[in-house]
Amino acid sequence: MRYRAAWxxxxxxxxxxxxxxxxxAHGLRDHVTPRLFDTFExxxxxxxxxxxxxxxxxxxxxxxxxxxxxxxxxxxxxxxxLFSGSLYLLVLTGTPMLGVITPVGGVLLMAGWLxxxxxxxxxxxxxx
Numbered sequence: 001m002r003y004r005a006a007w008x009x010x011x012x013x014x015x016x017x018x019x020x021x022x023x024x025a026h027g028l029r030d031h032v033t034p035r036l037f038d039t040f041e042x043x044x045x046x047x048x049x050x051x052x053x054x055x056x057x058x059x060x061x062x063x064x065x066x067x068x069x070x071x072x073x074x075x076x077x078x079x080x081x082l083f084s085g086s087l088y089l090l091v092l093t094g095t096p097m098l099g100v101i102t103p104v105g106g107v108l109l110m111a112g113w114l115x116x117x118x119x120x121x122x123x124x125x126x127x128x
Contacts, residue, residue: 006058006073013051013080020044020088028091036091043087050076050109057116068119072112079108 021044029037054076061069083105090098 010054017047040091043084047084066119066123068115071115075108075112079105
């Protein structure tokens with residue numbers, strides 16, 4: 001199977017996203033402040049959008065491989081771990097210092113979008 005590790009990573013991210021969302025909605029909401037709950041939801045939301053984006057790029061890559069697609073996937077994966085992961089841990093552990101990691105993850109997420117833009121810019125038009 002081509003790109004097996006990427007498919008597994010995306011599938012696990014999707015699973016964790018749904019699990020975190022369910023945990024937040026059903027197990028966390030009544031145990032943290034509304035501000036912390038919003039922080040947790042932000043982590044879930046960013047993980048959701050970037051997991052879907054990774055899925056779309058992987059499908060594009062399977063049909064029309066272009067330089068830069070792999071970078072977008074790697075940057076988004078690392079960004080999810082650092083951005084969403086730091087928000088999850090900040091809320092669950094009550095350790096505000098983890099918030100210093102979040103912007104690093106955000107920069108990686110943005111860099112992934114720039115890598116995708118560069119990949120699309122360099123893409124060749126399909127031959128007829």
